[in-house]
Amino acid sequence: xxxxxxxxxxxxxxxxxxxxxxxxxxxxxxxxxxxxxxxxxxxxxxxxxxxxxxxxxxxxxxxxxxxxxxxxxxxxxxxxxxxxxxxxxxxxxxxxxxxxxxxxxxxxxxxxx
Amino acid sequence: xxxxxxxxxxxxxxxxxxxxxxxxxxxxxxxxxxxxxxxxxxxxxxxxxxxxxxxxxxxxxxxxxxxxxxxxxxxxxxxxxxxxxxxxxxxxxxxxxxxxxxxxxxxxxxxx
Numbered sequence: 001x002x003x004x005x006x007x008x009x010x011x012x013x014x015x016x017x018x019x020x021x022x023x024x025x026x027x028x029x030x031x032x033x034x035x036x037x038x039x040x041x042x043x044x045x046x047x048x049x050x051x052x053x054x055x056x057x058x059x060x061x062x063x064x065x066x067x068x069x070x071x072x073x074x075x076x077x078x079x080x081x082x083x084x085x086x087x088x089x090x091x092x093x094x095x096x097x098x099x100x101x102x103x104x105x106x107x108x109x110x111x112x113x
Numbered sequence: 114x115x116x117x118x119x120x121x122x123x124x125x126x127x128x129x130x131x132x133x134x135x136x137x138x139x140x141x142x143x144x145x146x147x148x149x150x151x152x153x154x155x156x157x158x159x160x161x162x163x164x165x166x167x168x169x170x171x172x173x174x175x176x177x178x179x180x181x182x183x184x185x186x187x188x189x190x191x192x193x194x195x196x197x198x199x200x201x202x203x204x205x206x207x208x209x210x211x212x213x214x215x216x217x218x219x220x221x222x223x224x225x
Contacts, residue, residue, distance in 0.1 A: 004156075031211055040122075042202060042217040043157070050211060058212070090156050100145050100206055102213065104156025 002027035004105035006091050011110045015083040021076045021108045023091030032074040033092040033102065036060055043090065049074055078110070085112040116140055117205050119216035127224050132190040134219045136203030139184065143205035143214075148177065148188050151200045151218075160201070161188070193223045 005024045013019045025032065031050050035043040045058030047066035055066055065077040074091060088109050092102040117138050126132045136146070144165040149157035163170040163177045163186070170177045174193075179186045190197055203216040 033213070035215075040217060042119075043213075043215040045213060045215075048211065056212075092156070094211070100147065100208060100211075101159045101162070102147075102149075102157075104158065106154070106156050 002103070004091055004093060004103055006089075006105040006108050008108060009106070011108055013078075013081045013110065013112050015081060015112060017081045017112075019078040019081055019110070021078075021089050021091075021110075023074045023076070023105060024072055025091075025093045025103070025105075026072065027093055027095065027103065028071070029093035029095050029103070030071070031094045032068065033094075034058075034064075034066060034074065034076045035090045035092065037088040037090055037107070038086075046076065046089075081110075081112040083112055085110065116214045117203055117216040119203050119219050121219060122217070123220040123222070125222045125224060126193050128193060128195060130193050132193050132197070132221055132223070134188040134190075134201050134203070134221070135185070136187065136216055137183075137185045138205045138214075140205070140207070140214075141184070142207045142209075145206045145208050146177070146179065146186055147204050147206075148175075149202040149204060149215075151202065157202055190221075193221075195223045195225050197221060198223050 033048040034046040044060045049068040052071045067075045088107040091105040147162035150160040151157040176189045200218045
């Protein structure tokens with residue numbers, strides 16, 4: 001078995017602040033994803049990475065940067081936090097090109113004051 | 114634009130009844146459709162999935178019915194249990210590019 005770890009679990013920031021969320025997986029999976037989950041809007045794809053050092057933009061990439069430093073880790077940066085923003089950011093991974101099952105982490109809950 | 118739509122937004126059924134959750138999509142290149150189950154405070158977990166070459170997939174109490182011509186699918190949960198109370202997401206993927214699209218989810222409540 002394996003696990004996806006997201007840090008921090010809760011993140012409180014100030015308007016305009018640059019904030020970084022981290023994701024680690026020990027599945028040895030190739031592909032990793034970052035999603036934003038807002039209440040009533042499902043999951044929206046921000047960035048994904050098919051393999052180490054690869055980055056692909058999702059539908060919601062504006063206002064975010066991502067970095068796949070190594071196969072096991074995928075970071076997401078909110079470049080300028082928006083006031084009153086509240087969302088859960090979910091990290092996921094899939095094994096390889098023969099498998100499309102996504103394994104999700106528990107999420108990072110962001111609150112911007 | 115909403116590429117994957119789910120209905121209803123919320124659903125309440127009695128224990129033992131069949132819950133029916135609906136999903137439709139727009140892009141005909143989608144060829145794989147997983148359903149995820151999410152409990153509060155947790156990430157979603159894969160429940161059951163179907164590829165576009167099949168019209169039905171069954172796993173215990175959970176069955177997906179797929180209509181490729183109408184671009185519609187549904188998840189049937191038979192003999193619903195209170196432990197099935199969760200949010201269910203329909204997703205679609207074109208396996209050529211690994212890009213997932215999720216619906217907004219259906220919040221299911223099963224009353225004992």
